[in-house]
Amino acid sequence: MNSKNQFKTIFRFELGNYFKNKVFVGTTIVLMILLSVIMFFPKISGLVKGSSDDREQKILLLSSEDPTLTQMAQTAFEKAFPDYQITITDPDAADIRSKINDGTADCGFLLQDAQNYTYFVKNLSMYDANPEIADQILRGISEIKAMTEAGLSPERAGSILATEVSHTVEATGKDQSQNFFYTYIMIFALYMVILLYGQMVSTSVATEKSSRAMELLVTSADPVKMMFGKVLAACLAGLVQLLCVFGTAFLLFNLTRDDWADNQIVTSIFDIPLHLLLFMLIFFILGFLIYAFLYGAVGSTVSKLEDINTAIMPITFLFIIAFIVVMTALGSGEVDNLPMMVCSFIPFTSPMAMFTRIAMSTVPSWQITISIAILAVSVCGTGVLAARIYRVGVLLYGTTPKPAEVLRMIWKGR
Template identity: 30%
Template sequence: MRKWVRNMREFWIIFKQAFATKARTKSFIITTAIVIAGIFLLANITTIIDKFGGEDSAGDTLPVITEDGAVVQRLADQLKAMGEETVPEVSDEPRNVLDDQVKEGDIDAYLVLASGGGTIDAEYVTEDSMDFGFPMMVQEALQSIQTEMRAESLNLSPAEAGALFEPVAFSQTTLSDSGKTEEELNQARGLVYVLMFLIYFAVIMYSSMIATEVATEKSSRVMEILISSVSPVKHMFAKVLGIGSLGLLQMALFGVFGYIALKTSSAMSELSEGAFSFFGFSDINVMTIVYAVVFFLLGYFLYAVLAALLGSLVSRTEDVQSLIMPMTMLIVIAFIIAVTGLGTPDAAYVKWTSYFPFFAPLVMFLRVGMLDLPLWEPILSIVIMILTIAVLGWFGARVYKGGVLMYGPSRSLKDLKKAVQLGKE
């Protein structure tokens, strides 16, 4: 009993040291602060643009050169119905004067409009070649007006004109047990992509952090002092759990502040009704979040143990990145497979790679988020990952035990055999 208490005390001392040391570093604090500030910036980007954009858009006007004032009025009514506050107004100024005003920044753009015989010819003049949103809205409004004008010339009633452009009633039905409707896929796709990116970001960042931390302790000879009082195996798992807990805390901070930013943002209601709702963030599936947490934890521990193993083979921090490159490539390949599988989550290559333990955190999560899978499939993938973590932990502990005592330049992964042999002695 005393031995178990002593072991736990030593474990928690290293755990707290790993957690507190990284939490107090300037890089961690600055990175966390920058990401949180970025979240609030993105959540309030429309408000910031409006404040620095000069005059309120409600007072903006669009000068129009035309001889048909009736079309301009219809354009104004159409834009208002589309929710646009910019008001088109007939201008008496010639084109060269309006060109100068655009170049000097007095106006953003102007419109040259000609109509006749049920046809509208329009030219939108602006200095900014990247201005796409408002011109497309104007084009759409003019298209609607032209359709109405041609219907009037054919003596069609509004109902008859509307019937001509009524969309085809088309729906897609899938007979697959794991299939979802296109609307359900679209709603799940955005949420799954964001959570996949978080898993990818966290796994690759914190695993690299562990490898660098182990290499730093070896290069400063601190490791020799640590392993003289604590077993290398205990040190490895305490380090993995300590930095992993720090990662969970950082992800939780991002989530909490992201939620606060969206709730306090003036654009929140618009996001909920528009793209925010379209991509599934207004109706989050609880099981998707559960699977995200499960695969995040399993993916982290899988790559963290591997990172600690590789970090123990390195005596200089400069060699860390080159030695963990194969591990980094695994998670990058998994992310590429998952991203390409967003459009076809039921593809054969996505299905089979979702059972490969180093790809499963992203690829199987993609499948459970996008498809209605039988329960045994994610369970099987989770079991395979747990077994891999156990085997890797057992082997990693043996390598770590000898690796932390190895100094000198690291040549390659061939040092694994030397580390195992040294750990037996």
């Protein structure tokens, strides 16, 4: 069998194993169904809400012993709370509390004066911003009162406070708020896929080694073809799985785009620019390959399956450190700091670091070219080295050899 046929045979065999794996297929289907439910959630929740909610609008109770304050607050509250029906009620705390508890109203404000009030709500959400909005309203009312007491008419005071300021923001580079979410998803997806499929590659190699059939196969087949066949099959299987999952999400998003119109996070994720999508694929594939080769090489040196986690721990720690550096920079917004600049040219960290900088900052073309070139050459070099370690490792049994010992065997031509 020539080398070309060897690669095809190994590649097809390994790829077939993934597609026949019930866990692989089942996980893909479950994720597709889960994303389908998520994408249709606004439509489903709208139908459920429309059929179960007798009130068209949420009700906000407003009360005060000062009629003038009540009138001024009502006008301001109606503009500030468009989703609520503002209802004036008696300034009785027990009555307001009772109406909220029995579901007659959703929340209520009892104004002692323009500087003090009590906010009533049954279950206080951690995202409830109603008190902050009320603070701004009452602060404005207090300022109007102070101006009128100083001699200005209420109309003049109101017009002064209602003065609007407009502004225009022009980003000459990248808008980080727009690119943050799909950058985060790419980094997180790369993190999960590398850890998952990397361990699958190392486990597959260790399992074959334990059968002793590899002793015959490794002596009759080119180890480079075997290693590249295994890793590329795992890479393609991972890409197919991601394509099924995210392809389903993209298709359903376009079917329910109107339901997500008000959700900037979701719309920004699916409106990723084409050039960023291409960079994402490049760094995703190259990043996966370099770590998969390392995982496969380490898996070949393990004699027992239970030793895999210990053997691959240094590689996993290396990847986690890179992940932490990138996520820290992403969270702070300082993606061009020194650690990120250095990580952009180190092949084990550049898939995440350089893509993050491309998406969140303005990176010179020469830096991108050098980073991709270093990463591509490193993938090829790591693949060849992993194949040689693979050829030596599958013939070693007993105690897992140390890296220096494996390299020495490779150097001696074993």
